[in-house]
Amino acid sequence: MVVGAFPIKDKVAVVTGGGSGIGLAFVDQAQKSGAKALIADLQLTPEADKLVKSSSGNVAFMKCDVTDWSNLESIPSEVSKAFGSDAVADVWIAGAGVFEPKWSSWLYDTEKDHYKAMSVNAEHPMKLTRIAMRSCLGSKKPGVCLIISSGAGITGQYGCALYCASKHAVVGFTKSMAQADYDENFKIVCILPGMVSTPLWTGEAAKAVNKQYSFTEDVCITPADVAEAMMEMITEAKYGGGSLMETSKAKPRNMLESREAYKLDEHSPPEMKSWADECYRPVREVFSKEREVGGKTSGVH
Incomplete structure (x- = not known):
């Protein structure tokens, strides 16, 4: 059995990093499509706070540090608190991520024990997927997990090697988990956006990054564009477990790989x-x- 077509109406979604950017755009689209959504993030932007308050209880927030596994493990119980004791999340979005901050950088190398950027970008999506599968299997229901990677997950960039490595990691993980669609009725897919107009590039603190990477708005897609592509990957049967989709200004819906041939x-x-x-x-x-x-x-x- 495979997940197949998976309409999101009347389902529950969990979105890490849903307090802003791409994650928030997905939450907005999900609730407009008749789903409920739990935002798991460190905080809400004013835009996200407004959405939660105006959602009539269909969008909830939990404070979540994705590098703290106890926070991630508490998500299923937070879903039940937000949407009813029998509520179990059907859709899981691993959306929290960082680019190449100086506080967690291979180049500046200031950390003592590990690269926290790897914990955010690579470990957290894998752990969230594990929690999601346990939750859905235990409830004997199908589920979907979508991991937000990056175009950097299939290329390299001398200026941000650690970021590229973290995004490569989740691409490899997604491909490795293709069999779960056929064995466990749980689909794991990955989207690889190009440059997106988010606070990463548009915020006040991003000026140095913008100059380094020659950022201009005309090469960007919007968070809503990415969210629409994410919704397509989740809901349409043609995107089986292990599928990768690139989405960018030049290639809005580019199927990079489908694992159908390897099932x-x-x-x-x-x-x-x-x-x-x-x-x-x-x-x-x-x-x-x-x-x-x-x-x-x-x-x-």
Whole structure:
């Protein structure tokens, strides 16, 4: 079974980084399409606060530091608090991200223990996906997780090597998780925007970055443009698990890769199915156990 077409009406979405930019644009589109949304972010911009207050309870906010796994683990319970005890999120958007701040930079190298930018951009989407799968499997319902990467996730840039590496990481993760669509009825996809007109480029603090990367508004798409592409990836059956979509001024909807050719199911050659049955066995056993126990455990062996 695969997720297939997944209309968002009457569903619940979780959006990390939903307090501004692309994430907020998606929240706005989701609630206009009849969905509820939980914004998980450090804070709300005035625009986001206005949306929450005017949504008649369909949009809620929780303070969330995506580098703190206890914050991420609390999201399912926050969904229930916001939208009812039986509410379970159907759509999960890993949207929180940072570009190349001096406080977490390979070039300036000021951190003592780790690059926090990697925690935000790479670890948090992977952990959110794990939580999302446990939540949906435990509720015996299909789900979708969309990770926001970047065009930098398939290219390199000498000026922002750490950022590029973090975005490459989630592209590789998404491709690796394609089989979950067929095995677990859970679709994981990734969108790779080009330059987007967000506070990253338009804010007061971005002036030096703008000069370094020759930013101009005419090469940008809007957060709403990206949100529309995200909605397409989530709702349309042609975007199976593991799919990658580039969206930019030059290529608004460019399917970079679909994992359809790599799926392993009942129609696969016997030798490939036999190989997959052994290779994927530990993964399938863990997910099967989580489905049985209602998704309430972590670290199941």
